[in-house]
Amino acid sequence: MVLGISDYFPHPMLFCYLNKFWKPISDMSTKYVDICVFKRRFYLVDNTGRTVTIESDSSVQLVDNPFIPGDRKLLVESEGALLLVNIYENLMTFNVFRLDEKNKKWVKLMSLRNRVLFFVNGCSFSASASDLCVAKGNCVIFIDDAYNICTYFYNYCLDRSQPLSVSEYFEYLSLFSAPEWIGKS
Structure with missing residues (x-):
């Protein structure tokens, strides 16, 4: 499976090799700005920090729905944890959050060690x-x-x-x- 987002389509698109076509994930209410594969699942984040996973059956599961101010959100896996980097472009400052998988929320990090x-x-x-x-x-x-x-x-x-x-x-x-x-x- 391949998942893609684009500025030209309002919804993420899921490609399944068996079906050989792109399927829009249309039950999503917002535009997602980054994707990361973490523990064999697709994670997507929007500009507010709202994070979802897309399952292999194309169902959407909410992970967290905080409001994190800032201009840009990016996801990255680091040492077995999913991190969210929040960028304030005018100030060029960053905040980093770690996903608490058990409690389904983003926790702000003070250090990356x-x-x-x-x-x-x-x-x-x-x-x-x-x-x-x-x-x-x-x-x-x-x-x-x-x-x-x-x-x-x-x-x-x-x-x-x-x-x-x-x-x-x-x-x-x-x-x-x-x-x-x-x-x-």
């Missing part, structure tokens, strides 16, 4: 700072070519919760550089 969350041109993933060979985790890297390749880092330490430029953490810049062998002639 050693994790680095990446949101790059419609893709998202999580990695540990040590796996990336960078000194510090606890940040969100957001790159979107809709904003002329603006890169923002947000540090979740309580003493510094603001966007940081790439030059302040130069080691992260090497994550996006071409390998040395490309520059050699």
